[in-house]
Amino acid sequence: MTVNPASQQGKSESKDAQSDVDSCTRILQVMEKLSHIKDVDALLDEVLLQARLLTRSDAGSIYLIENNVLKFSYIHNDTLFGASGVSRYLYASQTLEVDNHSLAGYAALTGEPLLLEDVYHLPAGTPFIFNDTFDQMSGYRTRSILAAPLITSHNKTVGVIQIINPRSADGQPAIFTPGDLLLLDYFADNAASAIERAMMTRELILRMIKMCEMRDPKETGVHANRVGAYAAEVYHQWSLKQGIADDDIKRQKDLLRIAAMLHDLGKVAISDLILKKPAKLDFEEFRVMQYHTILGARLFQNQASDLDALSAEIALNHHEKWDGTGYPGKIDDIYQDQFPLGAGKQGEEIPIAGRIVALADVYDALVSQRVYKAPWSETMTLSHIKDQSGKHFDPAVVDAFLAIYDVIVAIREKYQDEDSSALLTASP
Ligand SMILES: [Fe+2]
Numbered sequence: 001m002t003v004n005p006a007s008q009q010g011k012s013e014s015k016d017a018q019s020d021v022d023s024c025t026r027i028l029q030v031m032e033k034l035s036h037i038k039d040v041d042a043l044l045d046e047v048l049l050q051a052r053l054l055t056r057s058d059a060g061s062i063y064l065i066e067n068n069v070l071k072f073s074y075i076h077n078d079t080l081f082g083a084s085g086v087s088r089y090l091y092a093s094q095t096l097e098v099d100n101h102s103l104a105g106y107a108a109l110t111g112e113p114l115l116l117e118d119v120y121h122l123p124a125g126t127p128f129i130f131n132d133t134f135d136q137m138s139g140y141r142t143r144s145i146l147a148a149p150l151i152t153s154h155n156k157t158v159g160v161i162q163i164i165n166p167r168s169a170d171g172q173p174a175i176f177t178p179g180d181l182l183l184l185d186y187f188a189d190n191a192a193s194a195i196e197r198a199m200m201t202r203e204l205i206l207r208m209i210k211m212c213e214m215r216d217p218k219e220t221g222v223h224a225n226r227v228g229a230y231a232a233e234v235y236h237q238w239s240l241k242q243g244i245a246d247d248d249i250k251r252q253k254d255l256l257r258i259a260a261m262l263h264d265l266g267k268v269a270i271s272d273l274i275l276k277k278p279a280k281l282d283f284e285e286f287r288v289m290q291y292h293t294i295l296g297a298r299l300f301q302n303q304a305s306d307l308d309a310l311s312a313e314i315a316l317n318h319h320e321k322w323d324g325t326g327y328p329g330k331i332d333d334i335y336q337d338q339f340p341l342g343a344g345k346q347g348e349e350i351p352i353a354g355r356i357v358a359l360a361d362v363y364d365a366l367v368s369q370r371v372y373k374a375p376w377s378e379t380m381t382l383s384h385i386k387d388q389s390g391k392h393f394d395p396a397v398v399d400a401f402l403a404i405y406d407v408i409v410a411i412r413e414k415y416q417d418e419d420s421s422a423l424l425t426a427s428p
């Protein structure tokens with residue numbers, strides 16, 4: 001049988017055109033999905049996943065620009081962590097200058113996307129070098145990289161996305177094509193505005209927490225970031241064990257990180273005499289303090305969104321205890337004028353988000369320095385948490401927490417206490 005080369009070419013061109021249309025349709029559908037994601041980490045996770053699916057890539061990372069430097073912000077690596085695994089590498093702290101010395105720095109500086117067939121054999125005259133620290137540390141072998149700057153519609157570069165090691169349709173190692181480069185660049189431009197919006201949401205939340213910090217020096221931005229991240233990752237691990245569907249996990253994790261950050265917002269309504277008392281509170285003072293849970297929940301009274309509802313739920317329940325000895329307990333109507341606290345909720349009467357934030361908040365308080373106490377050692381903290389499993393804490397939540405303890409430690413290292421103390425010393 002003979003084949004007519006012209007008709008063959010025609011067929012392959014129309015196949016290419018069809019696949020371009022498919023890719024563009026897919027990008028539009030993805031953009032719709034991205035517009036519903038509120039938290040910046042959840043958004044980066046989805047952006048990276050979709051960019052990798054578009055180009056059938058094994059791994060990738062995203063750097064975001066903060067204070068004029070590129071901050072390592074998200075990573076995927078199917079070979080090393082699997083598709084839905086929780087990884088401590090997510091919370092690595094690495095920064096790069098926006099300059100010619102690194103691949104991501106170069107893409108951010110020039111605004112140009114890059115296609116490199118093999119990063120260990122860069123073309124002569126390439127201004128940057130490939131930093132192989134991650135490969136050395138993990139045993140991974142990076143080959144082909146696509147990098148695209150994330151530039152918003154009003155021309156602001158918010159970061160860089162890198163996609164690594166593509167595979168062919170039958171799963172074999174492949175190299176990126178110029179078509180992949182165009183696709184990633186187009187996708188990156190569209191994703192950049194969604195990322196900028198999510199970064200602004202995170203900023204607004206941190207600003208609210210800074211207001212709270214001016215009243216209560218314990219409630220710092222880094223404490224909120226840590227509690228939000230601990231809660232999100234413990235929830236992820238817990239829900240995998242419960243067999244919850246992947247999409248539902250992602251949706252809830254997105255909201256949970258933000259809502260957990262706001263757990264103590266109700267403290268803005270508590271008197272300075274109590275909040276700033278540099279000693280243990282007496283019985284009456286502690287009673288007043290306990291109302292911060294109810295006052296916090298009231299802040300989200302209108303519950304215009306799922307996020308408001310979850311924030312109210314966490315504010316109200318983060319001091320309940322599994323064995324029923326927590327507060328504020330069962331209250332019919334939290335909007336009444338004056339009322340006593342109720343009998344403590346017990347076990348699964350406490351919503352899961354409250355059970356998770358209870359552990360995240362206590363863990364962070366124990367390992368942190370506070371005016372009235374030195375940080376507890378790792379051993380003491382872990383043995384206390386194990387001892388309180390089934391008493392203060394839900395045993396299944398303790399198990400999830402311990403199963404990802406390396407991630408918990410990485411979060412603690414990423415969000416350290418120093419930046420927020422600057423705000424405190426600057427205040428009159
Ligand atoms: Fe609290």
Ligand SMILES: [Fe+2]
Nearest residue numbers: 219263264361
């Ligand atoms: Fe707290």
